[in-house]
Amino acid sequence: MDQQKKMDTAFFGQPRGLSTLFFTEMWERFSYYGMRAILLFYMYYAVTKGGLGMNQTTAASIMSIYGSLVYLSSVVGGWLSDRVWGARRTVFIGGVLIMFGHIALSVPFGVSALYLSIALIVAGTGLLKPNVSDMVGxxxxxxxxRRDAGFSMFVFGINLGAAVAPWAVPWAANGFGFHLFGSEMNFHAGFSLAAIGMFFGLLQYYFDGNKYLSKDSLYATDPIDHEQFKPFITWTVVGVIALAIVLGFMAALGALNINNVIMLISIIAIVLPIVYFVMMLQSKKVTKIERSRVLAYIPLFIAAAIFWGIEESGSVVLALFAQERTILHIGSWHFAAANFQTLNPLFIMILTPFFVWLWSKWKNQPSAPGKFAIGLIVAGISYLWMALPGIIHGTTAGRVSPFWLVGSWFIVEIGEMLISPIGLSVTTKLAPRAFQSQMMSMWFLADAAGQAINAQIVKYYSSATEIPYFLTIGAVSVIFGIILCFFVKKIHSLMEGVE
Incomplete structure (x- = not known):
């Protein structure tokens, strides 16, 4: 089997199965990032402009906690893949749920359709994302x-879909360039395009996957037996009852509102990875070497959470900055605030070939912990950069050049190239065999934790607090990155032979 993997170079020197997973994730990201490009504006735009008329601060918090829930649900997806369905079947079911989630948003049923869509897309992405990445590994x-280069190419596919979506979906919402909907935005038309994108992804995955993906992906790596199934059902019921009691208690106190629900989810997103690390470290299925590797992963997880907190702010804080503080034209070329969402994936696609070449040729390159430390410092600088317009102009009123946002996204994407593909790769390397897909879920839990913290701190962002907001968060990232530099050798030694 190993020999076959080495000899398979059909997709630009990589295994042919990488092409299948590359395009599956490309279409899934098209649908997801297309939806996210306009969702914040849909929530807080007035009803007369085609929106839901929510409070802007609440809408920003929902956006952050939505992103957190998407990655939080990956724990369930990883478990179902490892223990019940296998990776390939779990991914397909997830894609179907995602498609129906976008369909729910494409119908004009208001807030109820929004929450139904969130539930479906959260569940579907949780099933799909960790298992697609695990199949790449x-x-x-x-x-x-070739592993690091392969993951870099995989990330390129993700960002290809994500780069096209922030232009295509707002274009559909604006009447396909023909002003079909008058002065209003028809957000539902945009969400429909996202649903179509996921449909294409499912078609490609089903037919191509049968040809080029290993049959091993159809089976669970650690199938649950009858004796283990009963405790699973018991703990699931206990969890549901506990959640119902908490929500009932909040309702009795008159505290069951969207802000407190967001706070509850934030707490869960931060506590869950702690519980998961304890569970893996204490598991009898984890060997001594694997336990050492899990310990090495903890500081990388913390670094990733801080990084994703900054990177994922592009669809929230930077989206608000684009809408309210940025000049939305360059000369005679006018564009929408949603179009800035393309900068993230666009810069990744530009930078990926260089970093693929760099990691392939650089013999004495930094270890994974070293790359994480540098990436975290760079990400912090991207936020320090965003404080400069207010500092230079002496005010945070009025609009500034769009190149401030362009510069910030370019800087943070350099950081992402040092953390995201490397993190995906090192997670598969450090994963204990019994927790293969679930360890990949931990990578996404870092994103969940970062966005959960965002859901709380975004409440403090406004034009009045713009400078201290960017300075404080940027400084935290830079300082933690510097501290991590001093522990690179220790972390690398705990990785027990993993490069």
């Missing part, structure tokens, strides 16, 4: 030097 043997 399974294409390579343990010593295959």
């Amino acid at each position: 399974s294409l390579y043997s343990e010593g295959d030097q």
Whole structure:
């Protein structure tokens, strides 16, 4: 099997199965980021402008906690793949749920449709994302030097879909360039395009996957037996009852509102990875070497959470900055605030070929912990950069050049190239065998924790607090990155032979 993996170079020197997963994730990201490009504006725009008329601060918090829930649900997806369905089937079911989630948003049923859509897309993405990435890792043997380059190409596919979506979906919402909807935005037309994108992804995955993906992906790596199934059902019921009691208690106190629900989810998103780390470290299925590798992963997880808190703010804080503080034209070329969402994936696609080449050629390159430390410092600088317009102009009133946002996104994407593909790769390397997909879920839980914290701190963002907001968060990232630099050798030694 290992020999076959080494010899399979059909997709630009990579295994042919990478093409299947590349395009599946490309379409899924098209649908997701297309929806996110306009969702914040849909929530807080007035009803007369085609929106839901929500409070802007609440809408921003919902956006952040939505992103957190998407990655939080990956724990369930990883478990179902490892123990019940296998990766390939779990991904397909997830894609179907995502498609129906976008369909729910495409119908004009107001807030109820919004929450139904959130539930479906959260569940679907949780099933899909960790298992697609895990299948990428399974294409390579343990010593295959192409792994990091393969994950970089996979991330390129993700961002190809994400780059097109912030232009295509707002274009549909604006009447496909023909002003079909008058002065209003028809957000539902945009959400419909996102649903169509996910449909194409499902078609490609089903037919291409049968040809080029390993049959091993159809089966659970650690199937649950009858004796283990009863405790699982018991704990699931206990969890549901506990959640119902908490929500009932909040309702009795008159505290069951969207802001407190967001706070509850934020707490869960921060506590859950702690519980997961304890569970893996204490598991009898985890060997001594695997336990050391899990310990090495903890500081990388914390670094990733801080990084994603900054990177994921693009669809929230930076989206608000684009709408309220940015000049939305360059000369005679006018564009929408939603179009700035393309900068994230666009810069990744530009930078990916360079970093693929760099990691392939650089013999004495920094270890994964070293790359994380540098990436975290760079991400912090992207926020310090965003404080400069207010500092230079002496005011945070009025509008500034769009190139401030362009510069910030370019800087943070350099950081992402040092953290995201490397993090995906190192997670598959450090994963204990019994927790393969679930360890990949931990990578997404870092994103969930970062966005959960965002859901709380975004409440303090406004034009009046713009400068201290960017300075404080940027400084935290830079300082933690510097601290991590001093522990690189120790972390690398705990990785027990993993490069």
